[in-house]
Amino acid sequence: MASQTTPLAPPTAGKASADDGRNGPRFDMGQILTYAVLLTGAVVAIVPFFYTVSVSLMNLTEATGGAWLPRAPQWGNYEQAWRDASFSLYFMNSVKITLITVIGELVFCTLAAYAFARMEFPGKAFLFALLLSTLMLPEAVTWVPNFITVSWLGRIGPIPWINNWPALTIPFMAGAFGIFLLRQFFQQIPNELWDSAQIDGAGHLRYLVRVMLPLSKAPVMTLALFAFIGSWNSLAWPILVTSTPDWRPISYGLLAFLDEAGAQFHLQMAGSIITIAPILIIYFFTQKQFIEGIATSGLKG
Amino acid sequence: MRHKHLWMMVLLSSVVLLMAACAAPATAPAAEAPAAEAPAAEAPAAEGPCAPATEGEWAGVDPSGQTVIWWHNHTGSRDEQLTALLAQFDECGITVVSQSQGGYDEIRDKVNASIAAGEQPAALIAGYQNDQAFYQLNDALVDLNTLIDDPKWGLTPEDKADFYASFFDQGVHPAFGGQRLGFPPNRSMEMIYYNQTWLEELGFDGPPTTPDEFREMACAAAEAKGDGSGGFILRDDASAVAAWTLAFGGDILNEEGTSYVYNSQATIDAMTWLKGMYDDGCAFFFTEGYPNTEFAARNAIFAMGSSSGIPFYATDIQTIAEQEGRDPDEWGVAAVPHTTPDPVQNVYGGDVMIVKTTPEQELAAWLFIKWFTTPEIQAEWVRISGYFPTRAGTAEFLGDYINENVQWGQALALLPYGSYEPQLISYQATRDAATQAFNEIMQGADIQTTIDALTGSANEMQEELMAEVE
Structure with a gap:
């Protein structure tokens, strides 16, 4: 296919091609510029992370002295950070909160996305527009209304929501972004499959589970990763709906290094690395599906 | 097997609920303290230090x-x-x-x-x-x-x-x-932290009491360091703005304590003086949290902050000196340099x-x-x-x-010289605005215009909220 010719391929016609092989290797300025921009972007993205890792291994003097590398890595910083921030408790809390949230989000977003992509019902376009409009709201604006809701549900329900897992997980189980992401992918699946499934006697739920989901591994994995990151990193909402450490997440532990009049930079950075380690590990194993999911769901630029 | 995938969604939903059920039991909401823990069956003691009062607004409680x-x-x-x-x-x-x-x-x-x-x-x-x-x-x-x-x-x-x-x-x-x-x-109180050892090395006897002395010492330290640091770490906090205004003989509240006066001559003088320090390289910003570690590492001869930071400064000065293999510097705290006869200290x-x-x-x-x-x-x-x-x-x-x-x-x-910040209902939002105004001034905004705008917006906000109270 002609369209598969990459912009990086050398020109095949005109004056430029006549010079090939006579003046040595040629450099495409566009290519150089592209690599320069990509390299700059990579440096901008990597340096802060590198610096965080480096500071996490420094002593206090180095951390405050503007050094780029520790003279002797202080591995004990990680142990001290773990201990000082009570990460044992908060880590397990975050695991529980994140697991419940991710599973819930996958279930409810899948069902909602399917409905928006494949089912016809009155007010569908309006509801979808309404759903998308919630993406425009700053998170902080939703705190008080959400608090009122979870507080009320806790009063009328069988278990308390405040200071408990429901307040920390359920409000995030049907996010507009997740529904949008999956709906975009579901819409690309040919209708003929639905026709065939109907002939075989499948209803909506069976079609979703047996046909659509197996074809949607990449966007589902992407959603799972986004949900994991969002839940794992959350701080403001968990503080709002918890008063005791029993259900507080790992990000709360980092506050231990922010005393009223002093910050222990090296420990703070060690704590930050501990906090983001699970995200990095999961991303490492799912990056292929993640990139594929972004590329195939219409989210890429 | 045909039904395995069909019911997957149902199973996943169940897992969510099961996990929640297996999770640690929730504690009772914090605020719902068990008022009923009082021994309901027992009548309250009629006498003794805990017996209910027999008179006054809290009688019988x-x-x-x-x-x-x-x-x-x-x-x-x-x-x-x-x-x-x-x-x-x-x-x-x-x-x-x-x-x-x-x-x-x-x-x-x-x-x-x-x-x-x-x-x-x-x-x-x-x-x-x-x-x-x-x-x-x-x-x-x-x-x-x-x-x-x-x-x-x-x-x-x-x-x-x-x-x-x-x-x-x-x-x-x-x-x-x-x-x-x-x-x-x-x-707590807004204080100046000073490095006595370094001051003596530069030929000064002790901490400054006036803005002129403070400037001379900060500039000498900055010049000796020669890398843009060394002088005074600027604090861009609303409490610092209040503290400098008080030290220059003014207040950010009017006499009745009902509205803000950020544009008094004292604030103008304080901001002009600080901006001069900043422009001349005798003061610098440190934005990565609290300045105690910078002060301890001898990156500044003066820092400003709450007296509640004293234990943290002490720890950092000791720790960093040990790590650098030198004796800890002698240091102290002093009143904010003032133009008034006596110090006027911001207590909060x-x-x-x-x-x-x-x-x-x-x-x-x-x-x-x-x-x-x-x-x-x-x-x-x-x-x-x-x-x-x-x-x-x-x-x-x-x-x-x-x-x-x-x-x-x-x-x-220094406690006898204490003065406090506004208790006005709008002060939280005003604090943010004051911090922003301070930063704008340091970046070159016109001082009079900036603090006039700050005073206007702060008082407008106060009036709006007070209208709600009334």
């Missing part, structure tokens, strides 16, 4: 056996030590459970959300004076005057006189008919407030406050926190502490 939750802002080891201190509280079978909520901002968010949702916040909460005014828009707080003046449960005239007047009066709100909405458990700090719950809970919370502010317990709290006590009588229990903590003693000596 029995505080025995109550559990009081306290939302506070202390974290880390201070939180742990506070919890240990509270275990000493043993009055009328009352239990106080302290719960760290991160900081004042987090407490404010939680209380506001709780009020909006109709949830009961903790019976005892920490917060600033402007927070009190805000909460009282919803009539959420107990007027502590009724408790302080109660014939049985109140403070004696000697007790009242023992509190530093400026601390004691700060929780009284003229906008709410003189109600006392907060009570001071501790206070959060209060504790009693949220309206049951009369029994409210009285129990007050008894705890009363205990916590006794000189003996205040002395212990000082040792834990580094804060200032709120009563003069505490000093008699702190002789050894003052001897061992020279800098804290230096700061304590």
